[in-house]
Amino acid sequence: MTIRVATAADAHYADLLCQWYIESAKQRGTGIAKREPEYVREKMRQGNSVIAFVDGELAGFCYIETFESGKFVANSGLVVNTALRKHGLGRAIKREVFRLSRTKYPEAKIFGITTSLAVMKINSDLGYEPVTFSELTTSEDFWKGCKSCKNFGILMENERKMCLCTGMLFDKLDAPLPAVEESAIADNMRLPIVTQQ
Numbered sequence: 761m762t763i764r765v766a767t768a769a770d771a772h773y774a775d776l777l778c779q780w781y782i783e784s785a786k787q788r789g790t791g792i793a794k795r796e797p798e799y800v801r802e803k804m805r806q807g808n809s810v811i812a813f814v815d816g817e818l819a820g821f822c823y824i825e826t827f828e829s830g831k832f833v834a835n836s837g838l839v840v841n842t843a844l845r846k847h848g849l850g851r852a853i854k855r856e857v858f859r860l861s862r863t864k865y866p867e868a869k870i871f872g873i874t875t876s877l878a879v880m881k882i883n884s885d886l887g888y889e890p891v892t893f894s895e896l897t898t899s900e901d902f903w904k905g906c907k908s909c910k911n912f913g914i915l916m917e918n919e920r921k922m923c924l925c926t927g928m929l930f931d932k933l934d935a936p937l938p939a940v941e942e943s944a945i946a947d948n949m950r951l952p953i954v955t956q957q
């Protein structure tokens with residue numbers, strides 16, 4: 761398995777990743793923000809995303825978004841190839857994007873909103889804590905990402921104070937970065953792990 765920061769040379773994977781987002785949203789029957797391929801490509805060009813491969817095939821992805829001039833950072837769009845789920849890959853990708861976020865934006869609070877139990881577990885282990893939406897960014901750019909979610913009406917009815925997602929926040933800016941080798945990847949996928957920046 762290879763996990764590394766994505767670059768412009770990975771742009772051709774953007775369409776497939778966006779298909780995975782659509783399929784995952786359908787599968788879960790729950791809200792998920794829609795992403796356009798050009799948005800994903802821009803994340804790759806900016807060095808603000810992490811991509812994973814298993815046996816040379818695309819295996820997963822996650823990207824960084826910044827809000828309020830870098831006061832808040834979100835690690836969004838985590839997705840793992842359906843066939844490779846539940847082997848620790850999602851956790852490993854999230855760990856790398858978290859490390860990248862803290863390295864590039866050391867002053868930022870890192871946050872996310874999710875209905876996914878897997879993501880809640882991963883975030884908790886990284887040191888995120890559940891919070892009310894009042895603790896998250898007020899940036900319109902972030903909340904407009906919810907427009908394509910089927911629960912957007914619920915969010916707006918509640919004046920953006922609550923919805924079906926749980927808000928999670930990491931604000932322990934002095935905490936050490938998690939070590940790369942701590943990744944809990946299943947033995948059959950563990951080696952060789954190549955992390956490149």
Ligand SMILES: CC(C)(COP(=O)(O)OP(=O)(O)OC[C@H]1O[C@@H](n2cnc3c(N)ncnc32)[C@H](O)[C@@H]1OP(=O)(O)O)[C@@H](O)C(=O)NCCC(=O)NCCS
Nearest residue numbers: 784838839840845846847848849850851874876877878881
């Ligand atoms: C969410 C997702 C990225 C997880 O990837 P993964 O590689 O299967 O996750 P991992 O194997 O690293 O599992 C991490 C933890 O979540 C748990 N987990 C994984 N899938 C789960 C599920 N469907 N339900 C409950 N727990 C789950 C694992 O058991 C593990 O917990 P543990 O360490 O306590 O055992 C993957 O399921 C996915 O791509 N889903 C579709 C996209 C999506 O929902 N993204 C999140 C949007 S917020």
